[in-house]
Amino acid sequence: MTRISVQVDGVEYTDDVEPRTLLVHYLREQLGKTGTVVGCDTSNCGACTVHLDGSSVKSCTVLAVQADGQAVDTVEGLATDGELHPMQQAFTDCHSLQCGYCTPGMIMASIDLLKENPDPTEEEIRLGLEGNLCRCTGYQNIVRAVQQVAGGERS
Amino acid sequence: MTAVDDKPTSTTSQIGASRKRKEDRHLITGRTTWVDNMMLPGMVHLAILRSPMAHAKIASIDVSGARTAPGVLGAWSGRDFADVQGDLPCAWPVTPDMVNPGAPSLAVDQVNFAGDAVAVVAARTKGEAVDALEEIDVDYEPLPAVLDLEAALADGADLVHESAGTNKSYTWELDSAAAGSGGSVEDAARDAEVTVKRRFIQQRLSPGFMEPRSVVVQPADEAVTIWSSTQIPHILRTMLGLTLGIPEHKVRVIAPDVGGGFGGKITITPEEVIATLVARALGRPAKYTESRSESMSAAHHGRGQIQDLTITATRDGKVTGLDVHLIADMGAYLRLLTPGVPVLGAFMFPGIYKFPAYRFRCDGVFTTKVPTDAYRGAGRPEATFGIERIMDELAAELDMDPLELRRKNWITHEEFPFTTVAGLTYDSGNYEAATDKALALAGWDELKAEQARRRESNDPIQLGLGISTFTEMCGLAPSRVLGSLDYGAGGWESASVRVLPTGKVEVVTGISPHGQGHVTGFSQIVADRLGVPFEDVEIIHGDTESSPKGLDTYGSRSLTVGGVAVVQAVDKVIEKARRIAAHMLEADEADLEYADGTFSVVGAPGSSVPFGDIAFAVFSAHDLPDGMEPSLNSEATYDPGNFSFPHGTHLCAVEVDTETGHVAIRTYACVDDIGTPINPMLIDGQVHGGLAQGIAQALFEEAVYDDAGNLVTGSFVDYTLPTAADLPTFHTDRTVTPSTDNPLGVKGVGEAGTIASTPAVVNAVVDALRPFGINDITMPCTPERVWRAIQDHTNGSQGAVR
Numbered sequence: 001m002t003r004i005s006v007q008v009d010g011v012e013y014t015d016d017v018e019p020r021t022l023l024v025h026y027l028r029e030q031l032g033k034t035g036t037v038v039g040c041d042t043s044n045c046g047a048c049t050v051h052l053d054g055s056s057v058k059s060c061t062v063l064a065v066q067a068d069g070q071a072v073d074t075v076e077g078l079a080t081d082g083e084l085h086p087m088q089q090a091f092t093d094c095h096s097l098q099c100g101y102c103t104p105g106m107i108m109a110s111i112d113l114l115k116e117n118p119d120p121t122e123e124e125i126r127l128g129l130e131g132n133l134c135r136c137t138g139y140q141n142i143v144r145a146v147q148q149v150a151g152g153e154r155s
Numbered sequence: 156m157t158a159v160d161d162k163p164t165s166t167t168s169q170i171g172a173s174r175k176r177k178e179d180r181h182l183i184t185g186r187t188t189w190v191d192n193m194m195l196p197g198m199v200h201l202a203i204l205r206s207p208m209a210h211a212k213i214a215s216i217d218v219s220g221a222r223t224a225p226g227v228l229g230a231w232s233g234r235d236f237a238d239v240q241g242d243l244p245c246a247w248p249v250t251p252d253m254v255n256p257g258a259p260s261l262a263v264d265q266v267n268f269a270g271d272a273v274a275v276v277a278a279r280t281k282g283e284a285v286d287a288l289e290e291i292d293v294d295y296e297p298l299p300a301v302l303d304l305e306a307a308l309a310d311g312a313d314l315v316h317e318s319a320g321t322n323k324s325y326t327w328e329l330d331s332a333a334a335g336s337g338g339s340v341e342d343a344a345r346d347a348e349v350t351v352k353r354r355f356i357q358q359r360l361s362p363g364f365m366e367p368r369s370v371v372v373q374p375a376d377e378a379v380t381i382w383s384s385t386q387i388p389h390i391l392r393t394m395l396g397l398t399l400g401i402p403e404h405k406v407r408v409i410a411p412d413v414g415g416g417f418g419g420k421i422t423i424t425p426e427e428v429i430a431t432l433v434a435r436a437l438g439r440p441a442k443y444t445e446s447r448s449e450s451m452s453a454a455h456h457g458r459g460q461i462q463d464l465t466i467t468a469t470r471d472g473k474v475t476g477l478d479v480h481l482i483a484d485m486g487a488y489l490r491l492l493t494p495g496v497p498v499l500g501a502f503m504f505p506g507i508y509k510f511p512a513y514r515f516r517c518d519g520v521f522t523t524k525v526p527t528d529a530y531r532g533a534g535r536p537e538a539t540f541g542i543e544r545i546m547d548e549l550a551a552e553l554d555m556d557p558l559e560l561r562r563k564n565w566i567t568h569e570e571f572p573f574t575t576v577a578g579l580t581y582d583s584g585n586y587e588a589a590t591d592k593a594l595a596l597a598g599w600d601e602l603k604a605e606q607a608r609r610r611e612s613n614d615p616i617q618l619g620l621g622i623s624t625f626t627e628m629c630g631l632a633p634s635r636v637l638g639s640l641d642y643g644a645g646g647w648e649s650a651s652v653r654v655l656p657t658g659k660v661e662v663v664t665g666i667s668p669h670g671q672g673h674v675t676g677f678s679q680i681v682a683d684r685l686g687v688p689f690e691d692v693e694i695i696h697g698d699t700e701s702s703p704k705g706l707d708t709y710g711s712r713s714l715t716v717g718g719v720a721v722v723q724a725v726d727k728v729i730e731k732a733r734r735i736a737a738h739m740l741e742a743d744e745a746d747l748e749y750a751d752g753t754f755s756v757v758g759a760p761g762s763s764v765p766f767g768d769i770a771f772a773v774f775s776a777h778d779l780p781d782g783m784e785p786s787l788n789s790e791a792t793y794d795p796g797n798f799s800f801p802h803g804t805h806l807c808a809v810e811v812d813t814e815t816g817h818v819a820i821r822t823y824a825c826v827d828d829i830g831t832p833i834n835p836m837l838i839d840g841q842v843h844g845g846l847a848q849g850i851a852q853a854l855f856e857e858a859v860y861d862d863a864g865n866l867v868t869g870s871f872v873d874y875t876l877p878t879a880a881d882l883p884t885f886h887t888d889r890t891v892t893p894s895t896d897n898p899l900g901v902k903g904v905g906e907a908g909t910i911a912s913t914p915a916v917v918n919a920v921v922d923a924l925r926p927f928g929i930n931d932i933t934m935p936c937t938p939e940r941v942w943r944a945i946q947d948h949t950n951g952s953q954g955a956v957r
Binding site for chain 2: 028032075091095099100102122130
């Protein structure tokens with residue numbers, strides 16, 4: 001067991017974890033933060049995407065011990081005082097989800113995408129979301145949501 | 156693009172409005188109820204040991220090492236459960252003599268596909284359970300893998316199930332001459348001026364739902380509560396009860412948030428049975444969640460067919476006959492709907508065309524692969540692919556424009572209702588209107604001109620144009636018809652309305668959504684019909700305790716059957732309320748009109764009572780009409796008289812790089828006619844997702860087994876789900892020809908995109924390559940296959956490339 005201290009969605013946690021524990025499993029099983037989900041074994045689907053010190057990572061590719069001393073932000077921490085994050089708002093405005101399983105990861109990846117490139121073309125959005133799979137939407141409305149937020153930030 | 160109508164508390168004109176989804180809030184904030192999120196006191200975690208071989212006898216199996224591993228509470232092999240596990244149910248014995256060797260959840264003496272479950276371990280944590288699998292010793296005696304469908308049917312073939320004595324499960328036939336619905340294909344063949352034969356391959360596909368399958372079982376004495384990521388909680392309840400001998404009223408099934416289905420969660424899974432057996436054995440809650448690689452290898456696949464088609468026609472392009480022979484891959488076992496999937500397709504091969512003669516024959520064959528079962532469209536995409544591809548091949552043979560050939564043969568608008576050569580009666584449709592609109596949407600004339608330019612200049616990037624005009628049978632009901640096809644259940648759907656004292660309403664439905672947006676769509680229907688605000692409607696589903704009666708969600712039946720049941724239940728409430736309103740207003744029922752949620756006396760302004768007041772009057776029950784029970788609640792069960800038949804025209808332009816074989820979609824435009832639209836935003840979403848899946852079959856996806864029967868596409872690394880970068884922006888539009896068979900006029904949309912798009916894309920790819928003498932590319936049309944086809948044909952060889 002290794003002791004780690006992590007700030008998750010603004011709350012400090014100190015925990016003992018097995019060294020093999022992946023960040024996603026620490027979040028889900030030890031902290032009960034089940035908003036972040038697992039979709040594959042191979043880091044292809046992106047459903048588990050969170051922000052580690054502000055940058056998006058697939059939390060199934062990070063060991064919990066690697067997050068020691070860092071801040072982790074998940075989909076559960078995005079809305080503040082009941083006010084949705086603009087990307088969450090855009091996802092519901094644009095019908096960017098159906099079953100919703102990929103959605104937490106997709107939202108987290110989309111936020112980071114705009115941080116890196118605030119004014120992306122459609123092609124840049126599509127390429128930027130290549131690491132996140134969705135089986136329901138055909139991606140079109142997800143692209144629209146990112147465009148809506150980017151447009152909002154421009155204006 | 157659809158403008159979202161977000162106006163609050165509108166009670167009228169809800170139908171046709173793009174209301175934002177009620178479902179989204181918890182999904183976008185991460186407050187979800189996926190089964191794998193569940194933690195129950197005392198819960199154990201399961202791991203399943205799976206066969207590494209396609210086919211083998213289990214000479215011995217020893218789980219005792221696992222039983223003493225750290226954290227383990229129990230371990231069981233198939234032999235431990237042999238007497239109690241029963242066989243997984245197959246609900247569709249398509250012929251009286253269908254061979255069904257049985258499908259144990261845990262293999263007992265023999266494994267029949269790589270991924271077949273052989274043992275299960277229960278431990279305190281999932282990690283401990285997985286670790287303990289290493290301590291199980293299995294001695295396998297390998298048997299020959301049975302992989303090739305034709306070889307499996309040959310005399311002396313190695314058998315999947317020795318006891319069955321054959322690899323053929325059934326032969327199912329439909330002959331229009333024998334059925335009286337048309338002439339004979341033999342006569343058509345004799346008289347044919349033109350005959351085109353083709354073999355098409357429907358590759359196996361993984362459903363690829365994003366949420367891996369998960370089940371939690373909580374035992375309590377003889378009862379069990381099961382949370383499952385299933386599409387079919389009601390059917391699961393009945394079937395699990397029958398399989399394990401648990402009285403049905405002691406089984407409660409809950410489908411909470413379900414992360415995609417596409418047919419992939421429509422079967423009774425071995426894992427649901429295994430988790431129930433373990434939970435009952437330990438007297439503790441048990442959870443099993445599959446890994447993605449287990450999902451790829453052990454959750455059922457879709458498609459898997461060899462299609463041999465012969466079409467006959469006159470020289471001027473009138474089709475005269477269609478002869479179809481399928482060999483359908485059942486995989487190792489018959490799961491819930493396995494044998495019925497190709498049979499559903501039998502009715503769709505004639506498509507939208509007026510064939511005078513039709514014959515369909517299907518052989519269902521066992522192989523040592525994971526079973527096939529329903530996958531988005533289930534039988535109808537396969538059939539639509541076959542007919543739409545061979546229409547293009549006939550057009551090429553006749554040197555005719557593929558669209559002209561279709562126009563010459565389709566059922567015209569004036570001819571509806573039309574009974575097809577397969578015996579179905581299409582109620583309504585307008586193929587001309589949808590096609591004309593799609594051509595304009597795609598800019599077809601400009602694309603044609605560009606194609607000509609590129610051909611002329613020998614551009615290394617060739618443009619191919621593909622057409623798919625389709626119809627499908629949706630609204631899987633009518634029970635009477637399903638019975639005539641030997642399906643084991645009906646197709647009705649139920650709904651009930653519970654009116655609360657404040658006038659808010661709870662609507663209980665037997666359908667079980669998993670992403671489609673039914674809560675929003677049904678709320679719109681109720682708000683529109685009952686005249687109450689959209690926000691005042693709660694839709695309750697997916698729990699057999701609160702929603703005890705239903706047949707769940709598949710086959711685009713939720714709106715066409717379940718939605719109509721809701722309408723009928725609402726209408727019953729209105730009729731009850733009318734009697735009470737008349738009593739309250741001291742008026743004659745016949746003098747009341749009901750609009751915008753208020754009963755008014757015609758011609759007496761001011762004499763009115765709103766629905767909420769009636770609801771409270773029923774609750775207080777101080778003064779109701781004599782003999783009336785104090786309840787506004789109602790129940791309805793709807794069994795339609797016919798299927799519904801959405802249709803559409805899908806057009807695809809692809810750019811094919813003839814130097815690399817790479818195919819990119821340049822334009823995708825489609826016009827779907829799904830009857831009356833309820834929520835255009837949801838419809839567009841369903842179409843987009845369907846297109847992505849259908850295009851993926853054409854270009855990307857294939858579940859591949861190696862020569863030893865190992866699945867080599869066992870993860871998302873090897874199995875290519877399309878990403879955002881692989882797909883274009885779709886141009887979608889609608890025509891509206893309401894169904895004449897239901898009061899909503901709806902036809903269903905969930906499968907349309909998938910059904911229509913695969914042939915549109917492949918027709919486009921073949922169109923681009925036809926100047927090279929190429930007339931087929933086996934799906935998926937990967938760069939390698941396309942490149943090889945070009946190389947081979949440049950070198951003079953012929954035939955489809957596999």
